Amino acid sequence: MEDQSQSVLANRPDHSAGSSLADMLRAEVCSSSELSFLMEAHDGLSAAIAERAGFKGLWASGLSIACSLGYRDANDAFRSQLADVIDRIVDSTQLPVLVDGDGGFGNFNNARLLARKLHQRRAAGVALEDSCFPKTNSFVGDRHPLADVNEFSGRLCAVKDALAEDFVLVARIETLIDGKGMDEAVMRAHAYADAGADAILIHSRRSSADEILAFARAWQNKLPVVIVPTKYYRTSASVSQSSHLHGDLG
Numbered sequence: 001m002e003d004q005s006q007s008v009l010a011n012r013p014d015h016s017a018g019s020s021l022a023d024m025l026r027a028e029v030c031s032s033s034e035l036s037f038l039m040e041a042h043d044g045l046s047a048a049i050a051e052r053a054g055f056k057g058l059w060a061s062g063l064s065i066a067c068s069l070g071y072r073d074a075n076d077a078f079r080s081q082l083a084d085v086i087d088r089i090v091d092s093t094q095l096p097v098l099v100d101g102d103g104g105f106g107n108f109n110n111a112r113l114l115a116r117k118l119h120q121r122r123a124a125g126v127a128l129e130d131s132c133f134p135k136t137n138s139f140v141g142d143r144h145p146l147a148d149v150n151e152f153s154g155r156l157c158a159v160k161d162a163l164a165e166d167f168v169l170v171a172r173i174e175t176l177i178d179g180k181g182m183d184e185a186v187m188r189a190h191a192y193a194d195a196g197a198d199a200i201l202i203h204s205r206r207s208s209a210d211e212i213l214a215f216a217r218a219w220q221n222k223l224p225v226v227i228v229p230t231k232y233y234r235t236s237a238s239v240s241q242s243s244h245l246h247g248d249l250g
Contacts, residue, residue, distance in 0.1 A: 021124035025096035025168045028057045029125075030198050030224045035241045042068045043085065044092035051093045058093065059228075060086055060123070062100035063137065075134035079105050079114055087121045096124035098168065103131045103147065104155050111155040112162045115169075125168025127201055127226075128155060130175075130188060139205055139230070144178040149188055153195035160196035170226055171197035176204045176211050186218050199224040209235040216245060 028036040038057040039050035042064035050058055063073040065085050071077045082099070089097055099118050104111025110133075115126055129135070130152040132145050147155075159169050171192035175185040189200045200223050204211040209232040216225055225245050229235060 020166065021096040021122060022166055022168050025057055025098055025124035026198065028096070029098070029168065029170070029226060035237055035245060038098060040064055041089050041093075041097070044088040047089040047093040047095070047097075051095050056095065057124075058089065058095050058097045060089060060097050060099045062102050065100075073135075073137040073140075075102055075105065079110075079117065082114075083117045083121050086118055086123050090122045097122075098125045098127060098170065099123045101126040101128050102135050103133050103152075104128050104159075106133050107151075108154040108158040112158040115159040115163055115167060119163055119167050123167075125170060125198075126159070127170035127172050128152075128159070129172035129201075129203075130192075138174060138177045138203055144174055146174060146178055146180065149191050153191050156192055156195035156197055168198050169196060170199045170201050171195070172201040172203060174203055176202065176215075182211075182214060182218060185215055189215075189219055189223070193223050197223065199226050201226040201228065203228060205231055207231050207234075209239065212245075213239070 028038065036057065037055060038059040039053070039055040040061045041047040041050055041058040042061060047058055065082060066073045066077050069077050069081060086097060086099055101114055101118070104114050111128060118126055130147045132147055136144060138144065156169060156171055159167070173185050173188050175181070175188055185202065192200065200219070202212055202215045202225060209229070212227055212232070219225060227240065227245055
């Protein structure tokens with residue numbers, strides 16, 4: 001057992017060879033015609049286990065990382081603490097890591113600084129949500145105020161201008177969480193695509209995938225759609241695949 005654990009974590013991966021981590025993540029989330037699955041990871045050990053289990057990418061969940069540090073999922077952890085956790089995850093695996101960056105820890109400048117820091121720690125991409133700072137977990141309470149569309153688009157533009165194609169940028173829409181409806185969600189998706197997002201993450205707190213599938217039909221695959229089926233986990237992968245969803249973050 002001791003020898004096996006040493007072989008998992010002592011083999012420092014060489015991330016300089018072959019395709020960049022951003023290219024690897026883009027191939028999984030943005031380019032594949034098949035539904036891709038990224039496994040949740042919150043530390044080096046969980047990342048190594050996910051790689052051994054055969055997953056092709058990792059989702060560094062903000063909720064899981066906050067809980068592992070003993071914090072609420074409400075931006076209680078500092079940006080530097082998140083970056084340190086990502087450093088340990090990346091050191092333990094050769095898989096590309098998509099980081100849950102919440103809302104970017106503030107305005108456009110905070111979002112840009114976060115993305116640069118995560119890129120320095122060799123993350124492959126970040127998902128930013130259109131929430132206000134500090135955020136509230138999507139499944140806690142009934143009030144989830146959304147950021148202004150133009151203001152949040154500015155955060156996305158700042159990240160894209162800073163890192164261009166070296167970093168995958170996923171725009172997470174919380175409109176359905178806040179009960180604002182489908183038209184608002186689609187409008188925001190168009191705005192975020194124009195701001196440079198590589199993919200759209202649509203979130204729902206319902207126990208069925210009806211809202212997600214309705215969004216996919218309305219969106220018509222203008223950009224890849226990523227989901228986090230925390231509440232509607234009973235929905236089969238075949239349903240997601242037939243609806244042209246690209247990434248399932250577990």
